[in-house]
Amino acid sequence: MINVVFLGFGNVNSHLFDALYKRKEVAVKQVFNRNYIKLISPYENIPFTDDVSKIEDADVYIIGIPDDAISAFSESMPFQNRLVVHTSGGVAMDALSNKNRGGIFYPLQTFSKQRKVDFKNIPICIEAENSKDLKLLRSLGETISGNVVEISSEKRAKLHLAAVFVNNFVNHLYQIGSEILDKESLPFDLLKPLILETASKIETLSPNEAQTGPAKRNDIKTIEKHLHLLDDSEYVKFYELFTEALKKV
Numbered sequence: 001m002i003n004v005v006f007l008g009f010g011n012v013n014s015h016l017f018d019a020l021y022k023r024k025e026v027a028v029k030q031v032f033n034r035n036y037i038k039l040i041s042p043y044e045n046i047p048f049t050d051d052v053s054k055i056e057d058a059d060v061y062i063i064g065i066p067d068d069a070i071s072a073f074s075e076s077m078p079f080q081n082r083l084v085v086h087t088s089g090g091v092a093m094d095a096l097s098n099k100n101r102g103g104i105f106y107p108l109q110t111f112s113k114q115r116k117v118d119f120k121n122i123p124i125c126i127e128a129e130n131s132k133d134l135k136l137l138r139s140l141g142e143t144i145s146g147n148v149v150e151i152s153s154e155k156r157a158k159l160h161l162a163a164v165f166v167n168n169f170v171n172h173l174y175q176i177g178s179e180i181l182d183k184e185s186l187p188f189d190l191l192k193p194l195i196l197e198t199a200s201k202i203e204t205l206s207p208n209e210a211q212t213g214p215a216k217r218n219d220i221k222t223i224e225k226h227l228h229l230l231d232d233s234e235y236v237k238f239y240e241l242f243t244e245a246l247k248k249v
């Protein structure tokens, strides 16, 4: 049995909690959050505390709080030499206080509280200071995911960088598309089949093979027309940058 305490209860930890709670190999001992939260059915029996001095013994403590708060928060733990991990893609393992044994439990997915997720195919990137802890994190990850991978802090930082391109930046481009349609009173729904097919294609084609469009075809007339339609908006620079980059691929 792996005993787990959750430290913080935001987007990531609330989903991890939900997934790990259901596993018979895992016992969720406690949830800590600096502000009070009410755990609702079926979780009302899980002990909650907002007092760091009352955090219970566990095999692993999972910190799920914003990146810039991880270091100081890990330093505030009232115990020593226990396994304390964080869930960040971009924060190195050595950012954790060295009074405990550090580790990483980074689920590579986008999490929002209101969206259910299935952990089965979510890569869980692990790292630990010693092999025993690494083994424990692997066992913990494998209770919910079929894809647990050991990755160093340096490589995880690059993985996170790549994830920002394919997730956050792409999502921002949806936002631009949505604004362009909004101005014409056209529904964003019109773009959804295209968005879904673009994402599905990379199951069988490389990103390079999947690319289509005016830049790839070097269709100067269409490109000029689009720039004219953008009418000096702030999106001209995005269009030009992407078009130039795509022409070079």
Ligand SMILES: NC(=O)c1ccc[n+]([C@@H]2O[C@H](COP(=O)([O-])OP(=O)(O)OC[C@H]3O[C@@H](n4cnc5c(N)ncnc54)[C@H](OP(=O)(O)O)[C@@H]3O)[C@@H](O)[C@H]2O)c1
Pocket: 008, 009, 010, 011, 012, 013, 033, 034, 035, 036, 063, 064, 065, 066, 067, 069, 073, 087, 088, 089, 090, 106, 107, 108, 109, 110, 111, 112
């Ligand atoms: N969201 C994602 O898609 C995603 C994906 C993978 C990894 N991550 C990583 O997972 C971690 C958590 O991300 P998240 O999106 O779950 O964050 P989040 O929802 O913004 O986290 C909110 C939680 O952090 C607590 N918190 C905020 N500032 C704190 C502080 N100074 N001290 C102690 N607790 C504090 C909040 O407590 P209160 O309720 O008391 O305010 C709340 O429990 C981050 O390292 C992030 O990089 C996020």
